[in-house]
Amino acid sequence: MNDRPLILITNDDGVSAKGLKELTEVMRLFGNVVVVAPDTHRSGMSNAITVDHPIRIKKTIDEPGYQVYKCSGTPVDCVKLAMNQLLDKKPDFVVSGINHGSNSSISVVYSGTMGGAIEGCIHNIPSIGFSLNDYDPEADFSRAKIYVARVFQQVAENGLPPFVCLNVNIPKGDIRGIQVCKQTAGKWVEEFEKRTDPHTRDYYWMAGYFENHEEDVPGTDIHALEGGFVSVVPVNADMTCYQTFETMKSWRF
Amino acid sequence: MNDRPLILITNDDGVSAKGLKELTEVMRLFGNVVVVAPDTHRSGMSNAITVDHPIRIKKTIDEPGYQVYKCSGTPVDCVKLAMNQLLDKKPDFVVSGINHGSNSSISVVYSGTMGGAIEGCIHNIPSIGFSLNDYDPEADFSRAKIYVARVFQQVAENGLPPFVCLNVNIPKGDIRGIQVCKQTAGKWVEEFEKRTDPHTRDYYWMAGYFENHEEDVPGTDIHALEGGFVSVVPVNADMTCYQTFETMKSWRF
Numbered sequence: 001m002n003d004r005p006l007i008l009i010t011n012d013d014g015v016s017a018k019g020l021k022e023l024t025e026v027m028r029l030f031g032n033v034v035v036v037a038p039d040t041h042r043s044g045m046s047n048a049i050t051v052d053h054p055i056r057i058k059k060t061i062d063e064p065g066y067q068v069y070k071c072s073g074t075p076v077d078c079v080k081l082a083m084n085q086l087l088d089k090k091p092d093f094v095v096s097g098i099n100h101g102s103n104s105s106i107s108v109v110y111s112g113t114m115g116g117a118i119e120g121c122i123h124n125i126p127s128i129g130f131s132l133n134d135y136d137p138e139a140d141f142s143r144a145k146i147y148v149a150r151v152f153q154q155v156a157e158n159g160l161p162p163f164v165c166l167n168v169n170i171p172k173g174d175i176r177g178i179q180v181c182k183q184t185a186g187k188w189v190e191e192f193e194k195r196t197d198p199h200t201r202d203y204y205w206m207a208g209y210f211e212n213h214e215e216d217v218p219g220t221d222i223h224a225l226e227g228g229f230v231s232v233v234p235v236n237a238d239m240t241c242y243q244t245f246e247t248m249k250s251w252r253f
Numbered sequence: 254m255n256d257r258p259l260i261l262i263t264n265d266d267g268v269s270a271k272g273l274k275e276l277t278e279v280m281r282l283f284g285n286v287v288v289v290a291p292d293t294h295r296s297g298m299s300n301a302i303t304v305d306h307p308i309r310i311k312k313t314i315d316e317p318g319y320q321v322y323k324c325s326g327t328p329v330d331c332v333k334l335a336m337n338q339l340l341d342k343k344p345d346f347v348v349s350g351i352n353h354g355s356n357s358s359i360s361v362v363y364s365g366t367m368g369g370a371i372e373g374c375i376h377n378i379p380s381i382g383f384s385l386n387d388y389d390p391e392a393d394f395s396r397a398k399i400y401v402a403r404v405f406q407q408v409a410e411n412g413l414p415p416f417v418c419l420n421v422n423i424p425k426g427d428i429r430g431i432q433v434c435k436q437t438a439g440k441w442v443e444e445f446e447k448r449t450d451p452h453t454r455d456y457y458w459m460a461g462y463f464e465n466h467e468e469d470v471p472g473t474d475i476h477a478l479e480g481g482f483v484s485v486v487p488v489n490a491d492m493t494c495y496q497t498f499e500t501m502k503s504w505r506f
Contacts, residue, residue: 047299049364054448056458076299076363081457106375107494109300110329122359131333154504164494178506185416187375190333194477203307204334217356223331229259234497239361240435241417243345244487251407253431 004065005156008091008120010078011099012042013110015019015060016071019098022141023130026148027095032065034087038112039070041205045112047119048074048105057081070216075116080189081082084086093156094120094165097130098148100139104131104169104221105210108235114167120150121165126155133225144170147178147230163220163237169225176228183233184220257318258284258409261344261373263331263358264352265295265365268313268323272351275374275394276383281402283409285318287340289331292323293366296354298365300372301327310334328369331458336376347373347418350383351401353392357422357474358437358463361389361488367420371490374418379408381418386478387425397423400431400483413487422478429481436486437473438466 007027012018015037027033036057050073061068069086071078079094096116103111113129121128125141134146151168160166167183188208196202214220221231258278264273268290281288289310292347303326314321322339324331332347349369356364368380373380381404385397404421413419420436441461449455474484 001403013360036354041305044302044304045299046301046368048301049297049299049363051297051459052294054458056456077459080459080461081445084443084445085445085447085457106490109371109375109490110302115299117364122362150506154506158500158504160498161494161497164497180498180501180504182495183491185491190337192308192336192337201309203309204338205307206302206304206330206333208333224371232501234494234501235492235493236494236497237359237362237492238436238438239488239492241414241487241489243434244414244417244489245433247411247414248433248485248487251411251433253403253407 005092005133006089007031007033007093007095008079008082009033009035010075010096010116011037012075013100014038014041017100018137018139019100019141020224022145023095023098023148026145028066035068036071036082036086037091038075038078039072042074042112044110045074045115046110047076047115048206050074050077055081070171075112075233076119079116079119094125094127095130098141098144099131100137101135102131102169102227103129103132103167104231105186106188108167108183117165118234118237119162124162126160128152128155128166128168132170132172133228143175147175164234167233167235169221169231171228172227174228175230179229181224181231181233182206182219184222187211214240235247255368258349259342260284261332261335262285262288263328263349263369264290265298265328266293266353267291270353271392272353272385272394273392275398276348276351276401279398283405287335287341288321289324289335290319291328291331292325295327295365297363298327298368299363300329300368303327303330308334308368318451328365328371332369332372337502344378347378347380348383351394351397352384353390354388355386355422355485356382357478359441360441361420361436370418371488374413374416375490378413379413381405381408381421383421385423396428400428403417404485416490417487420488422474422484424478424481427481428483431483431485432477434474434477434484434486435472440464489501
């Protein structure tokens with residue numbers, strides 16, 4: 001099985017998540033698979049790395065063409081450790097997910113799933129983050145998996161430019177097709193819930209809602225999802241805003 | 254002091270860091286200041302948010318026009334909590350830093366300092382992340398502060414487009430001026446150090462080095478820093494790679 005492509009899989013819902021198992025099932029059709037995933041839930045971890053304490057890893061499955069490791073670090077740590085310590089060669093693809101819940105619009109910035117995919121493309125590996133718009137831990141991935149395979153095949157065939165990965169979000173329920181989109185402008189409005197513990201000290205739970213600044217705008221990822229389409233946003237790890245160069249020409253430092 | 258602008262400050266080195274105190278000193282020249290910073294070192298936290306456990310905050314300084322809070326969360330949590338729970342009005346500016354150590358090139362993606370600044374611009378507040386290219390906890394910020402003031406004044410005068418903040422890196426030693434730059438293409442090559450604990454279990458420390466893919470290329474932030482210039486990179490929280498739309502037109506989903 002050594003001529004098959006090597007596919008590195010991670011996620012942010014943790015090694016036991018259903019979405020990870022479903023993604024692994026699809027990817028094993030296409031190549032040899034190594035899963036390196038957090039040992040627990042690491043949602044909202046973005047591109048965070050662990051610098052202040054050591055990381056542990058443990059192999060839990062070791063079959064020909066299929067290994068699974070659980071890791072105490074973030075999704076980005078998983079990708080870095082895989083490439084530096086666990087794999088014999090550079091992976092041909094990095095895929096992350098399938099996340100339980102959408103990572104459309106500005107959520108790309110906070111998402112650990114996308115953190116894993118972005119890390120892949122920084123190393124010039126074609127990389128994709130997959131998310132299903134359904135937070136249920138027992139969500140039905142059967143329709144989603146068809147589109148995971150379809151997007152993966154296109155990436156395998158066409159490649160991706162360096163520093164660019166894909167943020168793929170899949171609607172719940174029936175799917176009408178695939179649309180290449182831009183990241184919807186919008187933000188999370190944080191409505192923290194303030195509580196008091198038994199020792200009379202206050203604490204806060206994050207509990208926000210999403211505010212869409214491009215409601216009903218065709219070409220945005222949320223518009224695609226609302227119409228029943230899989231949204232595919234090419235995501236750039238070069239965060240330079242080149243347009244702003246123009247407006248800054250008049251600045252007098 | 255109520256007609257003065259309200260400036261929200263955060264960082265990722267924690268509320269006790271020298272760089273935070275130096276930044277606060279500069280910002281108090283320009284407006285009323287509220288500091289909301291992590292209670293401990295949160296480097297490498299990127300845009301991470303705390304969703305799995307509650308967040309605590311404690312006010313440590315309360316003077317007219319100047320308050321300080323320490324927070325158990327990430328830099329992004331600090332900005333979100335400040336806006337939602339601690340401030341009477343939306344801040345006029347969000348500034349983050351001064352980080353002990355550079356956040357040039359791809360480090361923008363992992364940096365908690367930049368996480369704080371990016372969060373500000375998502376809320377359409379002119380926001381800047383400042384970093385000094387010196388990891389010493391007792392680093393000399395005296396020259397850096399002049400340029401912090403200069404960049405801040407230009408942002409105050411000209412504003413910034415929505416979803417765009419500035420990543421400002423300041424060289425150690427003498428400074429020759431300011432350059433508007435692009436993010437240098439490059440990556441961290443991870444050289445994890447594997448160790449064994451007294452119970453014979455392995456663990457790994459992250460210990461990478463930087464690989465520059467645009468060595469000596471004028472217009473990149475590292476080139477500016479190496480020449481003794483302050484680098485100013487406009488950073489886009491819209492991560493869509495619009496150029497890739499073209500190449501994806503030929504894809505057959």
